Amino acid sequence: MMTADPNLNESTPPEPLLRLPEPDRARLAEALQELLAHGSILGLESGHLGLYTWCRQNYEWLRETASLAGLDVALLHEERMVQAIPRVGSMVLHLRQDATLVWLALWYAADVRWRDEGETQAFITVADLNALLRDQLLPDAVGQISRGRLREILRQAARFNLINFQASESFEDSGIEVLPAIRRVVPFRELAEWSEAANAFKKGEATIVATSEEEAEA
Helix, strand or coil: CCCCCHHHHCCCCCCCCCCCCHHHHHHHHHHHHHHHHHCEEECCCCCCHHHHHHHHHCHHHHHHHHHHCCEEEEEECCCCEEEEEECCHHHCCECCHHHHHHHHHHHHHHHHHHHHCCCCCEEEEHHHHHHHHHHHHCHHHCCCCCHHHHHHHHHHHHHCCCEEEECCCCHHHCEEEECCCHHHHCCCCCHHHHHHHHHHHHCCCCCCECCCCCCCCC
16 A cells, blocks of 8 residues: 655645736736637727736736736737737637628728728617628628528627627618727728639638637638
């Protein structure tokens, strides 16, 4: 019969990994959970200003801790946003083709309003989105995305802080506000890059590599 090594019971417990006051530990945990679940923290959204402010004031703590989870963190002052950027493949989202198409359309609609029309916010309806998909992106894709599937895609985009989605009794009248986070998640710097991605989609080659969670290919 083996006897226990008495030295194992007398070993000194390791020091805590994070020597932070309990309120800061709680805030750090909240920030990491938000980044892992949604990909970003939006300081302009109700209820998140306090968390965004804490992240800004304690950015080094957040950055070092997030790196342990495979994330880089960008602090975007102008947009009041903390953005998670995956560093490892398992943290990357690979969209199905229909979702890729919709996210391309959302980026385009927002870019037109922000860049071409000089608007500070980008509002469209589901009817506007369908018209863009039909007339400007892929005319032959009409009818391929059902209402139910489009609703799922929009809810996914809302979960990753890319849009605010306001459902209406008539689905086509539902409101979509495209949020600035889409510029980072769908990282086109200009319309030419968007056009290349749209052409790749037409050839069946497009995949948007985005946030911090993986969706399996259908």
